[in-house]
Amino acid sequence: MAGRFEGKQALVLGVANKRSIAWAIARRLREEGAELAFTFQGERIEKGVRDLAESVGGHVVGECDVRSEDDLDRVFAATADAFGGGLDCLVHSVAFAAAEDLEGRFTDTPRDRFWMAVDISAYSLVAAARRAEPLLQARGGGSIVTMTYLGGVRAVPHYNVMGVAKATLDASVRYLAWDLGHSNIRVNAISAGPVRTLAARSIAGFTTMEEMFEQRAPLHRHMDADDCGAAAAYLLSSDAANVTGTTLYVDAGYHAMGM
Template sequence: MTKRFEGKRGLITGVANRRSIAWAIAKRLSEEGAQLAFTYQGERIEKNVRDLADSVSSPLVTACDVRVDEDVERVVREAGEAFDGQLDILVHSVAFAAAEDLEGRFTDTPRDRFWLALDVSAYSLVALARASEPLMDAAGGGSILTMTYLGGERAVPHYNVMGVAKSALDSSVQYLAWELGQKNIRVNAISAGPVRTLAARSIAGFPTMEAIVEERSPLHRPIEADDVGGGAAYLLSEDARNVTGTTLYVDGGYHAMGM
């Protein structure tokens, strides 16, 4: 395998367990030579994340709740300390909406839980990008990747407020790409088809989404987290040095279909 990330340093958010999309991305970057720092949310998953991070010789594993500004600033500072003041890669793979909002009607989403979903799933990209900007600038540029879904562009039953959050995330990718491009920092998204992860299990009707995508997409096969890892490695690498503000669909081609 080519080592596109030899000498590159990355911060990975959103690993919960070995099924997490963020872990599939981290594995791939590590195989290609990257050094990686990890964040985790909450003590419940700390051991999982530490064990996974140890398996790729990570120099830093630290707690981060993306709703807390001090956490975001601290983890990026700690990553800077671990990586001699520089950062090349940021993977944002974090999202949350209350379970009841992924089961009931979108129309009934209360104000506080609407903002909770947007805070965790969209604003966190802006906060992490802003905190990472000086370290990426010091590295001569960088690459930021987030995870989105078609439900931000079209109505997908049950995706509800998370779709609105993905819409805000997609737009944030474009504004960040425009501003950070001046510093040679690229910002892109992957729109993944349904992948069986912890977060996916909280979406009511997820098995139906999986079945429909597999039946109607041009490639008629399930989407694996490792498929997303491959797309991520491309977008984060120098191979994509002229690609920013874009979304790569890793969904078996489902987004191209009209029905």
């Protein structure tokens, strides 16, 4: 597909393996012409991410634990080097909560793990956007996309602290959109229905969630990571030139239902 991202450069945070939503987004951007850069979190997945990056002719700009200011500084500097000082698109597809906090009662979440989930899953967008800003400005503007979930606006059993983190992420999208709009930088979120990934498997009752989703969503069908890829490509492209500070639901309509 010739496309909307010819001559554009994108940094993708959040590829763990070929099932990752970030990977589906990356593939779609590549298909439409983008040049890509990736980070990875931890040696365990380094080889896998390097192989995936190579398969799309992408750069690996280093290891990045989003809790580390040093890691973030290093990978954004490496991105600037790889991309001639600029950047057009940033994909943020990162989240984490301790497995024991994705089952049982939200009420029992301890303080340290509450903040860890918010730090990794929400503050990381702010920290990354701040570092991306000068690179995006160097291109006269750009676009940032993050991944969220309905559990940030409604109580979804088992989603627990991750729902609170997503609410923080959703609000951060709106405040970043306001700040960065002055530089023609757009910031949006995709709220996805259940997709079988590494992160999803750590949520207790994920299979039940999928079953209920298919039963109750107006379109009565599952979705996959490629649906997120297509939506992200739209939000990151000039087709969405006047779209910022919003959440695009890619969930077969599930969010529209009251029962």
